[in-house]
Amino acid sequence: MTLVVLDKRALTREVVQVRLAREDGGALPAFEAGAHLELRVGGLTRRYSLTSTPGERSHYDITVQRAAPSRGGSAFVHDTLGVGDAVDVDGPFNTFRFIGRPPYAVFIAGGIGLTPFYTMIPAAADAGVAHELHYVTRTSIGRLPIDTLRATRVFTYVSREGEADARRLDIVALLRQTRRDAHLYVCGPRRMIEEVRSVAERLGWPKASMHAESFGPSATSGDRPVTVHLEASAVTLQVAPGTSILQAMLDHGIWASYACRRGECGSCYVEVADGIVDHRDVCLSAAERRAGMCPCVSWPTSGAVTIHA
Ligand SMILES: Cc1cc2nc3c(=O)[nH]c(=O)nc-3n(C[C@H](O)[C@H](O)[C@H](O)COP(=O)(O)OP(=O)(O)OC[C@H]3O[C@@H](n4cnc5c(N)ncnc54)[C@H](O)[C@@H]3O)c2cc1C
Ligand code: FES
Missing domain, CATH: 3.10.20.30 (Beta-grasp domain)
Incomplete structure (x- = not known):
């Protein structure tokens, strides 16, 4: 479908929020917490989690961080896409659902990986699931607003680029003190997800209780044929x-x-x-x-x- 940009505003120096709607103002397809859109931006297909409320059918919000370097997707959203522009969009798709009613939920977000939790944490709160959020970011990216998340317990870790790990989230310590029947929801760079997954595995966490969505690229520029x-x-x-x-x-x-x-x-x-x-x-x-x-x-x-x- 083709949507138009209703609004675009900076949330931090490196992150913009883009509001999309149908040109005729009609209702958009419904979506559930954790869903994302696929946008055709700058000739590339890129996925962005929906950060607006699932019940809101008049518009979609997405929240986009500038990747550095960028082959064009996020750079296009930041530098070229403007209010009134048309964008080709597929979806919503959902591969990161908030499943059932776990006894406890721990959300771990790395940087822009906070975005799916804008819908998932309110879904947990609505389901009466006790939970906590651990949000890791850098001063170069800035802190995304977390007041709308309605998270009951929030722990934020902000470090400077290249800084020693003093303010880093200690995943081993966190998982050691977390109840074993908790479900873990992790989103962010592949490296972070991998660390949570391997610590959880070592500590005997059931595989079915660990849920992850990775934003990072799978390829590296050093790959050979x-x-x-x-x-x-x-x-x-x-x-x-x-x-x-x-x-x-x-x-x-x-x-x-x-x-x-x-x-x-x-x-x-x-x-x-x-x-x-x-x-x-x-x-x-x-x-x-x-x-x-x-x-x-x-x-x-x-x-x-x-x-x-
Ligand atoms: C389900 C899902 C939801 C997502 N939700 C969000 C969201 O809410 N907000 C958001 O900002 N992003 C989100 N993303 C990530 C987003 O889809 C894009 O991957 C991101 O915007 C980067 O795209 P880009 O074209 O700017 O950068 P790309 O060119 O894809 O580069 C990204 C990184 O890849 C590496 N890279 C660059 N060139 C190469 C190369 N030639 N070979 C290998 N690696 C290279 C670099 O480290 C670079 O910074 C999501 C991804 C997924 C899968
Ligand atoms: S298709 Fe899902 S891990 Fe490869």
């Missing part, structure tokens, strides 16, 4: 950075299961017979990683990899 041998299909693929191994398999007509395509669900898991892999998922256990990988995000560092597919 890779040769992928698919044992069961007897096919060898050359895959260039920028295309995931999963995508290369699908493009070649090889059947593969998948869902999120962001390393969050494990649906695309394949066994690895040979090769060294840089694991970029946020869902596999240490044991699963020793035996396989998520080809939607992970990338071999060995130049070649043999997988059972």
Whole structure:
């Protein structure tokens, strides 16, 4: 659908809020807490969590941080997109729901990863779920407003760029003191999610109680082309950075299961017979990683990899 920009305002030096609506003022599709939109911005598709109230159908709000460097998505939103402009939008989609009524919920947000919690924390409050929020940010990005979240207990950690970790969230200490029946909701950079996931796993947290959405890129500019041998299909693929191994398999007509395509669900898991892999998922256990990988995000560092597919 095509939406128009009703309003755009700065929340911090690096973050803007954009209000979108239908040109004819009609009602927008409903969404649930945790949902996001897919926007076509600057010729690229980029996802942004909805930060307006789910019951509000007259407009959508999104909250966008300038990525540095940016290949164009957030830079376009900050520098080019203006009030009155039209934007192509798909969705809402939701891969990060607030599930059921856990006895306790711990929300952990890294930087702009606070955005899905603008809808999820009020959903927890409405469901009567006791909860706390740990919000980690940097002075260079600034603090997003948290008063509308209605969080009962809020802990904020603000550090300067490159500063020693004195004001950093201590994930081990936090999880040690958290009740084991709590559900963990984590959003932010992949590294942070990975740390929470591995500490939770070490402390014996049930996998089903850990929920994460990753905003960060899965590729890095240091990635090199890779040769992928698919044992069961007897096919060898050359895959260039920028295309995931999963995508290369699908493009070649090889059947593969998948869902999120962001390393969050494990649906695309394949066994690895040979090769060294840089694991970029946020869902596999240490044991699963020793035996396989998520080809939607992970990338071999060995130049070649043999997988059972
Ligand atoms: C479900 C979901 C919800 C999201 N919600 C929000 C939200 O509410 N607000 C928000 O601000 N963002 C959100 N994001 C992130 C957003 O979709 C974009 O990824 C973000 O705006 C960056 O896009 P970009 O084009 O500006 O930067 P990109 O060019 O995609 O760069 C982002 C980072 O990738 C790295 N990079 C740059 N070039 C390369 C390269 N050639 N190869 C590999 N890595 C590179 C750099 O570290 C760079 O800073 C969400 C993402 C998801 C998946
Ligand atoms: S498709 Fe979800 S982890 Fe790969």
